[in-house]
Structure formats: structure tokens, C-alpha cells
Amino acid sequence: METELWAIEEELSITGKYLFSSMIKQDTALADIFVSLRKELLLSDTLDYGKLSACRHANGRDWWVILPAFNSNLYYRYLLTPSGIDLVGVQEIGEAVPTGLGQALFSPDGTKHIRFNGISEQAGEFTTIYDFDRCTGLLSNFLQFNYPIGGSGGGAFISKNARYLYTSSTTTLYQYDLWAEDIEATRTLVADYDGHLDPLPTTFFQGQLAPDGKIYIASNNGVTSLHVIHNPDADCPDCRIEQHGIELPTFNAFSIPNQPNYRLGPIDGSPCDTLGIDNIPLARWRYEQDTLEPFLVQFYDLSDYEPAEWLWDFGDGSTSTDTLPQHTFPGYGTYEVCLTVSNANGSGTQCKELEFTMPNSTAEEKQEVVAATAFPNPFRERFSLSLRPGWLPVDAWLEVYDAVGRQVHRQPLRAGVNSVELSGQPGGVYVWRVVQKGQVLGVGKIVKW
Template structure:
């Protein structure tokens, strides 16, 4: 049997890591506050805010708390109302009432605080916060500036493809237009990019609008008849929204919480109605129009807002509860995503419907999925490029390697390996004239052979022992899982064995025959004249050869018709006691194997 090759790919990304600390602090619900630290998540219980739904938190690039808001008021890092921050236009009981973004650039002084008021003021607005004012605690230093009229409860933010500027994307309730406002170092571009799409009328305007961390997609929760979710393409260079895909589900009346995995390959949606559930969708699936078929039910039960976190996980709000749910591995498909309903205890305070909103690009970590391939099959590595990447330059190792070959396409790399080892891979992603680099390791390992030997014939009373070596597990065709078994019945014996993720299958056909052949299984060559010679009893007309081997595989005897047999000597000297293996070759029959015990 041929050797198998297992290839495991592990990915380390350095993209967007600089910005994740800006999401280290979370303030939400009924006076709840969290801090994401190197050692894990800590419930700090310092919040002065009540936020039934919409809220946002601002931290600097080092992860230090700056301020937090529910859209109506803003509190500084000492948990006091910020100067000028007590009469904002946001409505705390709408889905996404507030969003905080720093002015683009290094170590920003000014922050933009966007407020959403779909019912009272009926406008999307912003104010400026000067972090050098208020004795270094910050102060609201500008009146409200209106951006649009008649917003729904939704807004989100994601980086422009240049990695510096930021898009603020809002949805208008009455006509299903999407407005994309571009924030640049010099301010907000006066003219938004407006995308007018044909979507069914949304009856309540609530439910989240989320951009994928890659800037490729938008997802919007809806309530429009049976339509509960809209997934749209977003161009983070032009700000255009296009190609809506509508997902309908019977018995689910609305979609509220939404989140993408850090690599933008998976979408998670929380539905409510006759029953609550969390669904996962695979955004790598083709064709796009068939995406609904990938829906996998992750969980049932209480769930509202979803939010990506700096630790790569997705946290889920459970209204009126003392726990946050958590999707531990959002990039994995199906049950491997590992949803834990009661993951983080938040104390005696109660969670409400919302979790803080952030610039979604803070969580972007593109990844090469872990892949395994066996028996030298080509390994295909790919990155979802959509509108976020113009091209990818692949670099297997940084020097020429004689042990592999590769070919490339726009978004994938195809490997063929010829030797064990660990190989470094780099993918340089280009867009808008800028680039980022992602690294991966491909580890090539060999797994053992699975070889049951040649088909064979057993004569009456004979048996054969089938043994698999160096395998992690196995499964025989009749359901047995032992790596070794004694066989004395005819039939086809097949087995699949695993080592790691690779498997291999072999089979052995055993026949039986009632031919007058007798081969003793023990003899005593001690010179007493009784049972001193070992030989088979075979009909005289039969042509055969029988060879005997010791446990090291050395041949010690050979018997042919007319021979007197084996006297137990090897090279003129008595052999050692023990078991010896014999092989009977009697064409056209298959080889027959057995053993004989030598006793002195």
C-alpha cells in the first residue's frame, strides 16, 4: 500500500491587529462593563449607564477607556457625564442608537459620536468630542450636525479599502435606501453614496445592520412577511450596496442580532417569533443565490444582540439574564463553532437587548482555513476576496523549495508536496494600492500503511491473525474496532484505519478448502524418536513448496515433495524453542500462512 500524506494548515494573521484594542472595553445593559485583557474577559462593574438597546464604547489604541454612551448621554472614563454630553439626539431604546469613531489617523484628538433618532428627531446626526478638553476627560465641543432624515434603527461602520478612512452606513426606513458616509481625516464627505435597492417593506425597522469585518458584505435583520434577513454586497472602495439576497423562514417572524466571523466566512443571525434560534450561514458557498441552503441551527433560546470581540469570539446578549452566550469558534462550520449559552457570568446586573457597536474592521482577521489532505492530493488554499481585494500574491516559503510545486489563481493557491516538513506560506492582499500580509504554516506528515496482505486460503482447522500497526483507530466491515483479530472463517475482511484525519482502506478475501492436507502446529525435535521431524501431509500428486521462517524473517527450512521434513536444525545446529512461521505455496491456490511451535 502507498504511504499517505497529511497536511495541516495553521494561519497567523497580522491584519488589523493594531485596532482591536479600541474594542477592549464594553459598556451595555443595566450598568454592565467588561474589559478584554490578555488573560481573558473581566467583569469590571464600573458602568454608570443604563442602555436597553443601543450603546457604544470608545477606547484608545492602547486599550484605555475613553468614554461610553447610550446615544442620549455620554460618560467619561471616570463614569461621570461628560461636559456637553447630557442632551444628545440618540434614542437608547432603538437597536443601534449610537456609534463612536475616532478621526482617521494616528493618536486622534477628536472623536465623532453618531446618534440615531428614528422616532423623536427623525434624523441621523453627529457631534464632536475633543479628548483634550474637560481636563483630559473629553467634552462635546460641537452642536449636532445632521446627516440624513428618516433613518431606520440601523447603522454600522467599516473601513474604506485604503485602511484609513471609514464608511458609516445607514438605512432609510421609508424607501430602503442605503446611505454610506465617508469619514476622512479632514471630516465627513458632504455627499453620501446612496444605493436604492428593491427590498420588501420592513414593518418595524428594528434589527441590526452589520458590515462584515472584511468590508465585503452587509447583513440586515428584517420583518417583511416571511423575509427575515437581507444579505448584501458592499464595495468598500466606492461605498455602493448591491445584490440583495433575501432569506425567508417560516415560523421565524423577525431577525434581530447579527455577527460575522472574524474572517467574514460565516454569518450568525438570531431569529425570533414562534421560537428563538441562532442560525449560521456559510458565505463561501457557491452559488450566492443558494446561500439559504447552508443554514445550520446553532442553538435555540433567548438571544438578541450579537457582537464580535477582540478575543475572536462572538458574544450573545440574553435579555434580562445574568449570562452572555458565546460562539467560541465562529470561523468553524456547523457544530464545531461551539455555542455555549451560559458562557460569561456578568453578575447581579441584568443584560438587556443590546451590546456595544464598533467599527467592524477592528475585528478583521482573514484566515486560511485549516485543511488536511491525504495521499498527495493537491491542497487548495484560498481567501475570500469579494470587493475587498484586487489581487493576492502568494509566497510558498520565502525561498525556492525542491519538495513542492504550486500553481496560483486570483484567490487560491494549489500545492503538491513531496516530502515531510513544515512550510511557511504568505499571502499578500492588495487593494486600493495598499497591501497586508498574512502568514500560514503547512505541516506535511506521513501516516502508516494499511496492508492486510494477499488473499489467502485456510484449510480445515487453520486460522490467521490480522494485525494493524501504528494507527489511531480502525473500523472493520463487521463493526469490530480492534486493531488485531483472529480469523478462521471464509469471507471478505475489509477495514478502514485512521491516523489523525487521514484514512485508508484495505481488504482481504479468505477462502477455506477441505483438501486432505495436514500441517502439524507443534513438534519436539529432541532426539527421542517421537515427533522429531515436522512435515506436511499432502496428497502425492500435489506440487508444493513450504518455507519456514523465524521471528526475524530469516528462512530456516524449505520442504518440497519427497523431502523428509524439517528436523529442527538450522545450519546444522538445533534451533531455539519458540514459534516459527510457515508459508505454503501450492499453485494455483493463494499462499497459505501458519505457525508451528518448536519444543525441546
């Protein structure tokens, strides 16, 4: 999309001017990728820049592409099929939506369309919610909130279970319950900007639901970190918001991926379920080790394609049919944990090995252990230490030493990625060690700017 700058009521706005399409093909025999159609003009109008969004058609194959006009209640509705992309119609619905910095997106289940616009400290922010029909591509049930707080710019993002909407506007982060009868009444402040500088303010801007079920939020300044909502499927504070929780290897301003839900299947049994595609469940899951009780593990279901039943096998004789079970393992050992999800169309299973292992006892075995990886390197204030996949440490610690061998930091470790804060230390070369019960399982060097 090409853009223009407009001055409207003394506010400078960015608008879209043209919408183009390109087609990229792959020669499967030669594994070559080439552009077969470049910048074909689809639309020339004054458009709401950055608010293009896509959702899979209810037939499970095609895609709806929705694009709003600038400062308007008009929506261009395109349908993308194997034959190409075509304008199906223009819909006018509800009141005009003021244009500002923000996001537009569909809920992961395709039932809602959200459009967020931050205008100014005076005009405030506008959150606009519609129901969406995946068969016809039409919006309905217009709902809009305007709050004159938070400044200009922000974003909107939705939990994987499609229940919770989060909106951000520079210094504040709110949560809504999209399943509630009165959505606006559920508006809850869940985070205020904590004042962190990196070196500019790490305020809230646009976000994105990631494949691991977490939401990552960028800042509207050039910083080296992302905010994280670790459990967005839960009502806050159980959603667990961590500000500037992910250290990036370089500066990032405003940028965050814009991805639709590629694993949204057909609406089985609907009038437009005409292609014979079925929702066959795909099992996916992740886990978190408890920080105080190392044998206690929280499991999170991330499965796709409408599972109706869940069966967890923890590899120790115990099972669960919950979607988010907690389980305490009996002790040291390696356990194969499997999740099987199923519905009327079929089932899918994913298994992973979880290891609660004692330190190796011989020098030969020690050399085979790759316990952790540190990144980014170099780093500014904090770095992340990622433990070997499947290893759940018991009484394991990270030790950090400066260039003259003095220990400057020590912290307990848990499975997955551990955040290491060294903001009070000077720049230079540091050595990190992973130690479990007196045995060194991993060593590395890392540089602080």
C-alpha cells in the same frame, strides 16, 4: 446609554436618553484593572438607540465616535484621544432618518457609514449610506433607500474587503455592491428565510464581521444557532450563505457583538497623518479543504494594514501572488504554507503547517492523536465537530452510534469545523468516532437534549 420608550404614530420605539462614558485603566506593574471614571454624562438628548458606531481617525491612533439623534438627520461627533473624549460638533446632513430596530456601522476601510432601520411592515426598512472623512469625522453624499417589505427589525454588515453591504430584515437578506456607481441598482435578494424552527423561527436580524472574515447573523428570536456568510467578499451566490449554520451552547436572542475595525491604520500621506504611525502589513489567512478532492485547498487572505503585494509559498515548491489562490497539493505529507504580505512600509509573514497524513500504524502512536472536539455538549438538533488544527483528512469519516451501539449517522470529514445534523434522532447519549481507512482516530460522547 440609558433608554426610554416612545409611542410615535402608534409605533412603539426605544430611544436613547443619556450618553455616558467610563474610563478603565490597567496598572501594568500589578496587572490590576480598575475603573478610574464611572458614568460621566456626555450627552442628554433623544437619541437613536443602538446606533453608536466608532472608526479610527486617519492619524492611526484616535477614534471617531458617531451617534445619531432620534428620527433625525443630526449626528453627534465625538473624538476619543489619550486625553479623553470630547464633542467636536453636531452635523446635519441629508433627509431625516426614521428610527427603528437595526444597526449602524462603518465599512472596514472607514470610507462608508451605514445606518439601517427596520420600522414596520407598512413603513418598511430604511438603508442610509454616507461617505466618511476619517480626518474631519464628517459625513457626506447622503443616499437612502426605502423598501416597504421584510417586516420590522434587521441589520447591516459589510464584507472585509469593504465592497459588499448585506442588509437583513426578518425574512430576507440582500446584497449591495458599495463600489458600484449606482449602489441601489445592485440590490440583490440572496436569501429567504428557510422556515427552520429552533424551536422559534431562526429569522434574520443583526450581524457582525468576524476575525475569520466570515459574517455571523443572529435571529430576532430566542434560538440556539447563528447564520453564516462564509465568503462575504464574493458576489453571491459565491458568498455562500448557510442558514442556522452554527450551533450555540445556549439560547441567544437579538445579541451580536458590536466591534469596530481595530486594525484600521492611518491614511498614509494624508494631511492628518501626523503621528508617524505607518501601515505595516500584518499577514493573516485561513483555508478550506475541498469536499470532493481532499488535496485541493482554497486559501483566503485576511491580512490587515493595507498590503499591496502577496506571496504564498505552499511548501511543495509552488508559489502564488493571488489574494485568494487555490492549490492542489501533490499527496500525503506535511507542508509549511506561508503568506508574506508587503507594502512600501514593510512586510509581515504568517506560516501554518498543513498535514495530509496517513493513519498512524502503532498503538502507541494512536494514543497521541487528538483528532477532534465536539461542541456544544449537550446539543439540540446539530453539533459541530472541530478537527485538530492543521489536519486535512483524506478519506476520513465521522460515525455516530446510539446508546445500544447502532450506527445512526455517517458523513465524510474535511478540515476545520464540520456540522453534524441529528435532528431526526431522539434525545439521549451518543458516541462519535473519527475513522480514517479503518483506524479510529478519535472517540467521544455527546448528549442530545
